[in-house]
Amino acid sequence: MDTSKERIKNNSDIDDEYLCPICFHLLWKPVECQNCQRLFCKICIDKCLKEKPNVCPLCQHYQEKRCSPVFYALLCKFKIECENKQNGCKDILLYESLEKHQQEQCQYQMKICRGCQKNILKKDLEQHEQNCGEIKIECKRCNLVYKQKEKHEQLDCLMNMLDRSNKKTESLEKLVENLQQSVQKLEAAMDLHLLTGLSLSVVHDVSLSSLISAWNTIYDFPYSHKTTVEELRALRSQCKKHIIVGAIQGSSSMILKIAAIGPSEILSLDSSLNQPTKFGNVHWYLTQSKSFGFAPSSTTINCQSADNGEKDNSENRLSWHLDGQGGYRAGAVKGLNSNDEWRKIIMTEKHY
Numbered sequence: 510m511d512t513s514k515e516r517i518k519n520n521s522d523i524d525d526e527y528l529c530p531i532c533f534h535l536l537w538k539p540v541e542c543q544n545c546q547r548l549f550c551k552i553c554i555d556k557c558l559k560e561k562p563n564v565c566p567l568c569q570h571y572q573e574k575r576c577s578p579v580f581y582a583l584l585c586k587f588k589i590e591c592e593n594k595q596n597g598c599k600d601i602l603l604y605e606s607l608e609k610h611q612q613e614q615c616q617y618q619m620k621i622c623r624g625c626q627k628n629i630l631k632k633d634l635e636q637h638e639q640n641c642g643e644i645k646i647e648c649k650r651c652n653l654v655y656k657q658k659e660k661h662e663q664l665d666c667l668m669n670m671l672d673r674s675n676k677k678t679e680s681l682e683k684l685v686e687n688l689q690q691s692v693q694k695l696e697a698a699m700d701l702h703l704l705t706g707l708s709l710s711v712v713h714d715v716s717l718s719s720l721i722s723a724w725n726t727i728y729d730f731p732y733s734h735k736t737t738v739e740e741l742r743a744l745r746s747q748c749k750k751h752i753i754v755g756a757i758q759g760s761s762s763m764i765l766k767i768a769a770i771g772p773s774e775i776l777s778l779d780s781s782l783n784q785p786t787k788f789g790n791v792h793w794y795l796t797q798s799k800s801f802g803f804a805p806s807s808t809t810i811n812c813q814s815a816d817n818g819e820k821d822n823s824e825n826r827l828s829w830h831l832d833g834q835g836g837y838r839a840g841a842v843k844g845l846n847s848n849d850e851w852r853k854i855i856m857t858e859k860h861y
């Protein structure tokens with residue numbers, strides 16, 4: 510703290526004991542050396558002790574003691590000019606008010622303009638910054654940052670906003686494109702999920718409308734139709750990876766009363782009698798001159814010609830004659846050899 514003698518009012522009668530032996534200014538927040546009983550500004554003695562610890566500049570044996578309240582009260586009587594006197598401050602402050610005045614209240618302290626970085630008196634700063642051309646301003650509408658001295662025309666502002674919204678539109682369009690791709694992937698994944706979901710086991714009452722977007726019907730004949738091995742083999746050229754085999758009751762019905770899904774190679778099976786092949790949780794068989802069909806893998810097939818398994822999983826069996834008769838069963842409904850109401854259905858994926 511610069512409290513040089515010249516700044517102290519009525520400085521002619523200042524006794525040396527009020528001055529710091531290091532900086533020769535009026536003691537500022539002093540502490541005492543207990544050994545020699547001299548006072549120093551706290552800042553001054555700390556600087557010395559940093560270089561030579563425990564060495565008093567006067568008596569060599571420094572031992573710190575706080576300044577006596579009586580002496581401090583005497584210091585408080587001094588009146589001191591503000592350090593900003595040369596800038597125009599005429600204030601004379603009591604010892605205790607000096608620091609706060611100079612650091613916070615004095616209107617004549619120097620501040621740096623946020624624009625031109627020049628030193629400006631605190632009292633003039635607000636007005637200066639209002640007019641300083643270097644001050645940066647951000648337009649609230651178009652977010653352009655420009656210097657106060659530069660003009661921000663309405664047309665420029667509009668063009669900026671247009672640019673910004675164009676950029677936004679572009680990024681939104683990109684986002685939409687990405688989303689569309691994701692949706693396509695998801696749809697593909699869902700189709701697959703549908704496949705695996707169905708392949709778990711024999712299912713009932715599946716709506717064709719839920720399949721129609723991803724599946725084509727490649728075989729649709731009444732149960733009275735006499736299915737042959739050749740017919741089934743010929744379907745393979747139209748098949749993608751999987752087939753759904755099922756039965757619908759009624760010419761206009763859209764519900765697969767019973768169905769199962771499996772790989773297309775099912776149509777190429779050449780099963781020995783009652784020796785099915787397991788795909789997922791389903792047993793499949795295509796036995797020449799006998800029958801084609803499926804049953805849950807937990808059960809056995811019981812074909813004379815077609816599967817007439819009765820007790821176990823009756824409702825989960827499908828079996829079509831391949832021996833010149835139509836029919837035979839769709840779940841528990843049997844004896845459909847000449848039935849025109851029930852339909853034999855085979856489907857395959859549109860894609861993959």
Ligand SMILES: [Zn+2]
Nearest residue numbers: 529532550553
């Ligand atoms: Zn000092």
Ligand SMILES: [Zn+2]
Nearest residue numbers: 542545565568
């Ligand atoms: Zn000392």
Ligand SMILES: [Zn+2]
Nearest residue numbers: 591593598615
């Ligand atoms: Zn001042």
Ligand SMILES: [Zn+2]
Nearest residue numbers: 622624625641
């Ligand atoms: Zn400025």
Ligand SMILES: [Zn+2]
Nearest residue numbers: 648650651666
């Ligand atoms: Zn603007």
